Amino acid sequence: MIPQTNPKAAYLAQREAIDAAIRRVLENGWYIQGEEVAAFERDFAAYTGSKHAVACASGTDALILALRGLGIGPGDAVITVSHTAVATVAAIQLAGATPVLVDTDEYWAMSPQALEATLQSWPAGAPKPKAVIPVHLYGQPAAITEIAAIAEKHNLILIEDNAQAHGATLNGRMVGRWGKAAAYSLYPTKNLGAIGDGGIVTTDDDSVADALRALREYGWRERYISAIAGMNSRLDPLQAAVLRVKLMALPADTARRQAIAARYSAGLAGLNGLALPRIRAGAAPVYHLYVVDAGARRDELQAKLKDKGVGTLIHYPVPVHLQPAYQGKIALGAGGLPNTERAAKSVLSLPLFPQLPDSDVDTVIAAVKAVW
Numbered sequence: 017m018i019p020q021t022n023p024k025a026a027y028l029a030q031r032e033a034i035d036a037a038i039r040r041v042l043e044n045g046w047y048i049q050g051e052e053v054a055a056f057e058r059d060f061a062a063y064t065g066s067k068h069a070v071a072c073a074s075g076t077d078a079l080i081l082a083l084r085g086l087g088i089g090p091g092d093a094v095i096t097v098s099h100t101a102v103a104t105v106a107a108i109q110l111a112g113a114t115p116v117l118v119d120t121d122e123y124w125a126m127s128p129q130a131l132e133a134t135l136q137s138w139p140a141g142a143p144k145p146k147a148v149i150p151v152h153l154y155g156q157p158a159a160i161t162e163i164a165a166i167a168e169k170h171n172l173i174l175i176e177d178n179a180q181a182h183g184a185t186l187n188g189r190m191v192g193r194w195g196k197a198a199a200y201s202l203y204p205t206k207n208l209g210a211i212g213d214g215g216i217v218t219t220d221d222d223s224v225a226d227a228l229r230a231l232r233e234y235g236w237r238e239r240y241i242s243a244i245a246g247m248n249s250r251l252d253p254l255q256a257a258v259l260r261v262k263l264m265a266l267p268a269d270t271a272r273r274q275a276i277a278a279r280y281s282a283g284l285a286g287l288n289g290l291a292l293p294r295i296r297a298g299a300a301p302v303y304h305l306y307v308v309d310a311g312a313r314r315d316e317l318q319a320k321l322k323d324k325g326v327g328t329l330i331h332y333p334v335p336v337h338l339q340p341a342y343q344g345k346i347a348l349g350a351g352g353l354p355n356t357e358r359a360a361k362s363v364l365s366l367p368l369f370p371q372l373p374d375s376d377v378d379t380v381i382a383a384v385k386a387v388w
């Protein structure tokens with residue numbers, strides 16, 4: 017079976033360096049915060065070109081901290097998409113704010129038109145829009161230039177959900193550099209993955225970084241004294257040490273993801289009715305996922321590929337606004353969410369991780385061609 021993703025392969029590829037990093041932490045005896053975490057934060061800030069990077073316990077927490085650090089909470093509406101990991105929407109509610117979900121564009125990311133239309137027809141009496149969180153889904157940059165302009169026009173705080181897009185660029189500029197803050201997940205299968213949970217927020221704003229550092233640890237600026245009401249969301253030094261090793265490999269891993277995507281796109285071109293990922297003008301995607309649009313034949317394609325030993329996943333099978341916890345309880349943007357609902361029925365993620373050999377990519381291509 018060729019798996020859709022394989023975090024163990026990433027460990028085995030750097031086994032000695034990772035084992036040594038873990039041993040270093042075990043032996044130095046400092047198991048919360050400290051120099052390993054600070055060093056990873058410096059490395060990640062340098063990688064992203066951000067002034068500050070503040071590590072925390074998960075990508076979900078990174079979003080919650082970014083929202084709270086920017087003063088967003090009860091009484092505020094935050095606009096995002098429904099075609100995303102549920103964490104994007106959950107984080108808004110966990111920060112005490114009210115999510116509003118808008119439709120996607122032809123690249124499966126937030127539609128600037130839907131965003132603008134939603135803001136134009138904002139219902140009187142509803143919580144006022146305070147922030148917008150576009151998601152750079154699948155490692156593809158969203159229409160961030162247009163969204164940033166709309167955010168500025170309507171006085172909205174822009175936060176980027178970068179959980180799937182470490183290092184992706186648009187017109188040569190990294191995503192995560194448009195907003196006031198960007199939230200990253202370091203979940204094992206993400207482009208930069210820990211050996212457990214992890215997250216990190218980047219920002220250029222000194223006072224926001226200061227708030228994030230306090231919020232992640234009980235609101236402390238001084239030990240045992242809570243200056244503000246905070247939470248406990250720290251990245252383990254063990255994870256930070258592993259992540260420092262993996263961050264060094266990220267540029268090469270990204271190049272490999274891009275090469276695999278190019279191989280798929282060449283090998284699968286011209287299949288009638290099977291749409292391959294489209295690249296936005298000026299974008300350099302980092303292919304967290306290689307997602308095809310199989311239309312009405314998606315479930316059939318997935319089942320037949322499974323029979324041929326090819327693992328696939330669906331990101332995501334049910335839009336957030338149609339999941340039991342949220343259905344009927346979340347405001348939807350102007351025009352409804354037809355693209356989102358269609359995407360959930362037609363998307364399929366093919367195997368893609370940096371250690372996937374070309375021979376397996378070719379096996380997947382042949383399998384898709386045989387069943388299509």
Ligand SMILES: *Cc1c(COP(=O)(O)O)cnc(C)c1O
Nearest residue numbers: 074075076101103104179201203
């Ligand atoms: C993975 C992910 C998150 C949440 O990250 P966790 O580390 O799992 O909490 C948020 N948003 C998106 C788009 C994600 O893919």
